[in-house]
Amino acid sequence: TIECIDGSDEKSELCGRRILVRPTTVPPTTAVPRCELPEQPLNGSYSVVSESNTTQTDHVYLNYTCDPGFKLDGYSNVLCLEGTWPDKMPRCVQTCRLIKHASIEYECTEDETEKPRPCNVEETEGTIVKTSCRKPNYFSPVELPYMHCQQGMWSSGPICTAECGTLPPKSTPLVLKGSTARFGEVPWHVGIYYKNPVSKKHVQICGGSLISNTIVLSAAHCFWNENTQRVQDVANYAVAVGKLFREWNHPDDEPFAQKSDVSEIVVPKLYRGLELYFKNDIAIVRASRPFEYKLYVVPVCLDFNEEFSNIQLRNGNRGKAAGWGLTTGMVGSESSILRVINLPYEDYESCLNLTPAASSRYITYDDKICAGTLDGEALCRGDSGGGLAFPSSISGRMRFYLRGIASTSPPTNDQTVCNTHSLTSFTSVIKFEKFIKAYWYP
Incomplete structure (x- = not known):
């Protein structure tokens, strides 16, 4: 061997050349990071x-x-x-269940500065709900607060009241004898129909007044059987709102009319019909399905404040009534189109003086009021049960308040069944406050 200059002992041809030395062990590979399972979430x-x-x-x-x-x-x-x-x-965040009411419109946001979005049935903690009354059928006398979802509960439950006793904008009138009738002229008026088991037809027999989306006020004698001294089977009756025409299925009514069977009829326990001269002549009629408030379907207002009632019920003040009843007092003269009439109120003394002696026993002081004239403006058969409502301006808006339910009018001595030249007696609504409130849920 030859000793190289660097002192290594190599062959001469290897002196000065770089030698690659390979390791004798394999280097460890880099491990792939592991995914550690997180903790289970709360709730x-x-x-x-x-x-x-x-x-x-x-x-x-x-x-x-x-x-x-x-x-x-x-x-x-x-x-x-x-x-x-x-x-x-x-x-997992706590939620609040949003049960929507038909009277309210809802918009949701997570921040008051964000654009609102439609609300879900379940909203998460921190959600803000902006509410407003659904116009034109509902209102609130106060500003509605925001709803905040907090610990599974909403911070508030806004309430909107159904508009009552209001009339829609006037449309083209249908001129009838001394009166006009339009869709919505009396938007609380209800047609009471008897379901004839023989002809299978619905026959209009009485009227009524809508006071909530399921409750109608009418006259007890519309449903009373004088022979059995009982209310007839509810299955025999149906009710309709939003109608202008008397016929049950009139095609021109269809865009507006809402119809329902009847699930319950309640009359005062002391009602005995003709036996007690139609004293306590009032009935609660419950529709099987709720009506939806629309432009032409609005409940009439109720107010049991005696002072307010006395202001409205003054001699000469006119109340609005409606019906499809007889137009001449003769059988067969039923009106095919709803007739609207404004009848002047008469106090008890005036009513007795203007009523034939034979019929005065039906004018009971403790539960009746009178309205009408002697010149042919009167209600007749088929109009029974309809309401007499008086207008008052409340907070700048005209509203009609139900004061009476058409009950009786004196008959004539000939073949006619209705004396159109007489006053009509109405069951006084204010006298039956407790009876009505037991079933009335605005």
Whole structure:
């Protein structure tokens, strides 16, 4: 061997050449980061959909769900890849269930500065609900507060009141004898129909006044059987609102009319019909399904304040009444179109003086009021049960308040069944406050 200049003992041809020295051991490979499972969320849980843990890859795929009363904030499916989870993991937040009322419109937001969005049935903690009364059929005398979802409860429950006793804008009138009738002229007027079991037709027999979306006030004698001294079967009756024409299925009514069977009829316990001269002649009629308030379907106002009643019920003040009853007092003269009439109120003394002696026994002081004239403006058969409503301006808006329910009028001595030249007696609504309030839910 030859000793090289660098002192190494190499062959001469290797002197000065660089030698590559290979390690005798294999270096360790870098491990793929592992996906550690997170803690289960509060008020919820996750399940592992799939996972893989090899030297080549590592992933975990989770599906999150929440307990009842809680809603997921974030995506329900989460993927971890090589040890990296999303920055924001799903969480279960408490919710408030929003039970919507037909009288209110709802808009939701998470921030008062954000553009509102439609509300969901379940809204999460912190959601703000902006509410407003659904116009033109509902209103509130005060500003409605925002609703805040806090600890599973809403901070407030706004209430909107149904507009009552209001009339829609005037439309083209149908001129009748001394009166005009329009769709919506008396939007609280209800047609009471008897379901004839023989002809299978609905026959209009009486009227009524809508006081809530299911309750109608009418006259007890419309449903009373004088032979059995009982109210007839509710299955025999049906009611309709929003109608102008008497016929049950008149095609021109269809865009506006709403109809229902009757589920309950209640009359005062002491009502005995003709036996007691139609004393306590009032009936609660419950529709089987609720009516929807529309432009031409509006409940009449009720107010039991005696002072306010006395202001409205002064001699000469006119109340609005309507019906499809006889127009001449003769059988067969029923009106095919709703007739509207404004009748002047007469106090008890005037009423007795203007009523034939034979009929004065029907004018009972403690539960009747009178209205009408002697010149042919009167209600007749078929108009019974209809309301007599008087107008008053309340907060700048004209509203009609129900004061009477058409009960009786004196007959004539000939073949006619109705004396159109007489006053009509009405059951006084204010006298039956407790009876009405037991069933009336505005």
